[in-house]
Structure formats: C-alpha cells, structure tokens
Amino acid sequence: MTSHRYVRHALLSVVLLLASPLWAASGTMLRDDQLRTAASATAAVTAQVPRGANVEVLARQGGWTQIRVGGRTGWVRMLSVRATESTQRDVGGELAGVIGLGTRQADPSRVVSVAGVRGLNEQDLKAARFDAQELERLDRYVVGRAEALAYAREGGLAARTLDYLPAPAQASRQSNPWEEPQW
Amino acid sequence: MVRKSLVLVLALSAVSLFAQASNVERALRDLLLGRQPAPAQDNKSAGQEKPAPAAMATPPQQAPAAQPERRPRTADLLGGLLSFVAEPPQTLEEERNIGRTVAGGLLGAAPLVRDDRLQRYVNLVGRWVALQSERPDLDWHFGVIDSEDINAFAMPGGYVFVTKGLYRQLNSEGELAGVLGHEIGHVIRKHHLRMMQQTRALADLGAVVGRRMEGGSAIASNFMGNFWEAFARGLDKDAEYEADRIGMVLAARAGYDAYGLPTVLQEIGHVSASDSRVAFLFRTHPHPDDRFAKLSEAVGNRLDGLPEGKTLSDRFYRIR
Numbered sequence: 098m099t100s101h102r103y104v105r106h107a108l109l110s111v112v113l114l115l116a117s118p119l120w121a122a123s124g125t126m127l128r129d130d131q132l133r134t135a136a137s138a139t140a141a142v143t144a145q146v147p148r149g150a151n152v153e154v155l156a157r158q159g160g161w162t163q164i165r166v167g168g169r170t171g172w173v174r175m176l177s178v179r180a181t182e183s184t185q186r187d188v189g190g191e192l193a194g195v196i197g198l199g200t201r202q203a204d205p206s207r208v209v210s211v212a213g214v215r216g217l218n219e220q221d222l223k224a225a226r227f228d229a230q231e232l233e234r235l236d237r238y239v240v241g242r243a244e245a246l247a248y249a250r251e252g253g254l255a256a257r258t259l260d261y262l263p264a265p266a267q268a269s270r271q272s273n274p275w276e277e278p279q280w
Numbered sequence: 281m282v283r284k285s286l287v288l289v290l291a292l293s294a295v296s297l298f299a300q301a302s303n304v305e306r307a308l309r310d311l312l313l314g315r316q317p318a319p320a321q322d323n324k325s326a327g328q329e330k331p332a333p334a335a336m337a338t339p340p341q342q343a344p345a346a347q348p349e350r351r352p353r354t355a356d357l358l359g360g361l362l363s364f365v366a367e368p369p370q371t372l373e374e375e376r377n378i379g380r381t382v383a384g385g386l387l388g389a390a391p392l393v394r395d396d397r398l399q400r401y402v403n404l405v406g407r408w409v410a411l412q413s414e415r416p417d418l419d420w421h422f423g424v425i426d427s428e429d430i431n432a433f434a435m436p437g438g439y440v441f442v443t444k445g446l447y448r449q450l451n452s453e454g455e456l457a458g459v460l461g462h463e464i465g466h467v468i469r470k471h472h473l474r475m476m477q478q479t480r481a482l483a484d485l486g487a488v489v490g491r492r493m494e495g496g497s498a499i500a501s502n503f504m505g506n507f508w509e510a511f512a513r514g515l516d517k518d519a520e521y522e523a524d525r526i527g528m529v530l531a532a533r534a535g536y537d538a539y540g541l542p543t544v545l546q547e548i549g550h551v552s553a554s555d556s557r558v559a560f561l562f563r564t565h566p567h568p569d570d571r572f573a574k575l576s577e578a579v580g581n582r583l584d585g586l587p588e589g590k591t592l593s594d595r596f597y598r599i600r
Contacts, residue, residue, distance in 0.1 A: 127576045138584035159588035160539055174584075175539050176576035179569065180546055217390050217427040217443065218560045219512030223505050225389035232384045234392055235423050238399040242417070245407035252453070252592050254535035256412060259586065262525040264518070265577035 124154040124164065124180045132171035136161035143171050154180045368473035370436075375473065376419060379437025383421070385504045386433060386441060390425040393444050393599070398424055401597040405453055406440060406460045412533035413526075415468045422460065424599075430548060431561045432459055434466035436473050444599065445557050449547055452593035457531040458541030465526030471519040475510055514564030521566070521574045528575065537589040545572045 129148050133140040136158040146152065146166055156163040161172045240248075249255075370378065392399060399422075406422035418438035427443040434440050440463040442456075450456050466472060514520075524541060532538035549568035551558050565571070 127573055138581065157539075157543075159537060160583055160586070174579075174581070176542060176572070176579050179549075179572055179576075182550060217425075217429040217431065219508060221389045222386065222508040222511065225385050225504075227381070227384040227504070228388035228391065229384060231387035231391050232380065235383070235387065235399075235421050238396075238403045238423070239419070239421055240400070240403040240407040242407070242411060245404060245411055248404040249408045249535065252590065252595055254408070254590060254592075257533050257535060257586075257589075259529055259533050261529050262578045262582065264522065264525075265574060 122154045122180045122182050124152045124162075124178045126150040126152060126173075126178050128177050130173040130177040132164070132166070132169060132173060133161075134171060136163070136172045140172065144169055146173060146177075152178060154178065368470050368477060370473060372437075375470075376437040378473070378476075379435040379439045382435045382504065382507055383439040383441075385508070386435070387423075387425070390427040390443070393424045393426045395424075395600065398447075398597055398599060402442065402456070402460070405456055406464070409457050409461050409530050409534045409536075410438070410464050412530045413464055413468045418467070420464075428557055429560060430551065430557045432463050434463035434472065436467065436470065438467055440464065440467065446548075447599055450544065451596065452537075452540065452591040453596045454531065454537040454540035454589065454591035454593075455544050456540070456596065457534055457536040458527050458539075459544055460527075461530035461534075462523045462527030462541060464530060465523035466515070466519070468526070469519070469522060471515050471523070472511075474519075475515055476507065512560075512564065517566050520571065521578075524571050524575055525578050528579070532583070532586060532589055535589055537591045538583055538586060540591070542572055542575050545569075545575070 126146055126148050130146050131142040132144040132146050133142055144167070146164070150166055152164040152166040154162060154164055155170065157175060158172075160175045162175045162178050163170065163172050164178060368375075402422045402424055403420075407420050410416060410418070410420045415438075420438040420440070422440045423442075424447050425441050425443055428445040429443050430445040430449060432440070432442045432446055440460060442459060442463075446459065447456075450459065524545075527541045528538050531540055545568040548558065548561075549572065553562055566574075
C-alpha cells in the first residue's frame, strides 16, 4: 500500500513536472545579448537581454542556450548566460532529457559527499615517489596517429580549420562586440 | 608621462639584458654538454594569436594541417619580447625527460585507474585532439588517475592526466575533448616549463635535463619536490585562461562541440568551495565561474558561424 502510494506520488510529480514549463535552472546574463527565435545567429531577434538579467535556463543546443526572461522564450549564446545552479541536478534522474538538457544520468557520486576518499594535494605530490611501473603501464595505452584518425572517422568526426581565440584584452578593443568583428 | 616612458625604457633594457644573459647561459650549457645549439622548435608565443573570422568551417580534411606561423603585431611587441625572454631553452629531449620525471612522480601519488578500456579511450580521444595542435607528434600520453579529487594535470613533453573525480563529472566525449584540450594547451605553450624557469626548480633543472632520471637520485627527488612546490602555487592566471581558449578551439577543430569545456567549467563551478575534492583545483586555478566569464569575453560572436560540432555522448566511456 505504501509502495503503491509512493508510485502514485512519483507519477504525479512526473506529470506535474512535464506539464510545467516553468521548471528550469536559474541563470544570470554575463553580457548583453539578443534573444532569438532559434539557436542560430541568423534567427530573428525578438528582444534585447541586458547583462545581469536573471533568466531561466531551459535547454542547450550547440553554442546556444534557450532561456525564458520576462515572459519570452528564446535563444542566446551559450557563453552569454551562466546557470547559477546545476542544470544537471535533475529531478528523478531521468527528466533531464525531457526538458532538453541532454542525456544526463543520475550519478550518486555527485550528491553523496565523499568522505575519507583518496584526494590529491600538494603534500601527496611532494611526498610521492617516482613510479616507474606505472609509467610503463601508461606507455602501453599510447595511441598512434593512424589509430586516432580511424577512431575519429568512426565517430563521424572531421577536422575543421579554426584560428585560436585572442585574449579578451585584445578582443575588448572592438568598439561593439555585436558589430561586424574587426581583424 | 616622460617619467613613465623612461621607466618603460629602463625596464625594456633590463629585460633585453636578461635575454642576452639567458642566451649566453644556454650557449654555455650547449658547450658544456658538447652538443649543437638546440634548433628552434614549434615554439609559439601567446602573443601570436589573431582573431578568428566569423565563419571558419572548411570542408573536412583527412589530416589536420598545422596552423601557419603568424606574424606578431606591433601591439604585441612588448608581450613578444617578454615571451621571448621566457621561452624555455629546453630541447625536445630535455622536455620529454622533465615530463617523464614529473609524470612518474604524479603516478607515485595516484596510480592509473585499473580499467584498460578507459585508459585506451582517453588516449584515442586525446591523441585526436592533440593532432589538431601545432605539436601533433609529441609523445602524447593520456591517463585517468585514481583520485576522487576533481582535477587534471599537464606535464611537459605531452603527459596529460585527468582524475577519476573529474572524469565522473563528464557527460560526453565532447566534454572530455574540451578538458583534454585545455591540458594540451598547457603543453603546447610550455606553460610549466616557463613557470619552472621562474622558480627554484631551475636550479635543479640542469641536473635533470639531458638524461633520463628514474627518480632514484637525490637530485631527481629534490627537483620533483621543487616542481610540485611551484605546481602547488599554480600557473599564472593568464596561462589558465589561454589554455581554456585553446581547449575550446582544439575540441572544435577536432569536430567536437566547441562548448564542452565551458559546460564542464559551469558544472564544476557549482561544486561547493568547501568540498575537499575541489580544494586543490580552486587553489591553483581561477574559479571556474571566472574562467567561464573570460571565455565568454574571448568568444563573443566569433564562433557564430561555426557549425555545431558533435558531443558523442553515446560513445562516451562511462566509468564503472
């Protein structure tokens, strides 16, 4: 009977959560950005979201995060908003996929405090003795160029050309980050 | 104003004198060790980066091409001079020996996780990411070490370690690629060698370089002690921010989601600062929130044209 009630309670919670689009992690805007109708810089802009605004974080897709702010829902750049709580601390462990935050799996190690486990600090490092056997073991896992290329191909990965990013001090010399970038 | 300029000129002179002294020291060492002066390697200074165009996707390549050497800009002259001074003088062989010595020490503190498939997996992913860098053919070694701490380590010469605690925080191959990319960034920019130059470790460096230290000697253990002491102080913040930018770019070049690393930073940022698992990480790195914010500043709209990469969360090897 108790377990029956528990199941019913759990089901109700799931239904409520699914029905409630309001469930979301909260977040803060790190910079001004534009709210867009889709996860793309070419999508229509529906609003301006100022730095410091509190938003709800709904989902992520590539370099874009879906947020809700002031009753509007839309997309901003992933790096424009910082979730102020874990987007992965999902209720029930299975709902993350439903609300679009990816296939996060419940991992007890995240919430259970780890007491008395093996840490690694500067004292441990300074006191450590050189371990030749472990180094030899490490050597055994080394992967050659050809193997790495094959494994990438297997995963559908293809190399792309992309320049390194300049340090922000240089980047901030641009008058307005939303204008055409200058180089 | 005039006084400021004078101070700057004086500082520059001092710096260039030091540079000459470093060269003399290096030449002397070459002479003493009876070898040819070391050839310039794939050294690139931080100041040589240039902004990326908005759309940079190109058709898939079979083999990733090394990025072309870029000319420093006038604005980077001072930075260029400083990084020239700080350019570590080690040859590739010396760098490898230093890395191996320190890696052996780290493994003495925390051995590899006993999971062959896991270790193989991080090497497959890591090597592919490293292939996108300007040092694709270093002896890259990747390993997951048995510690619940949340941390990762890079050693000169291509040794990269992730703790089991950090690995458990990851949810996709793309996130792993971003984390490994950050560490690869430290290696290719020789951040630790630069740091060691500025510390007492340099005194023992002469004894370690050029020969293989298996840790038995007093010099080697003294060297390791000094290295870890410097290590525990952490790298310069800018080195960490630079490695973050490199981590994102290398993961993206490898075809992964460019945002794996900031995703991980965001998650680690939510771990309480009082949690002992992040104590060492937080002591030696800027707070993950600051790193995320710095990435935000650096990226802006530069990656808008970059097609979405892969996360490969299905292929991600989950730790037992």
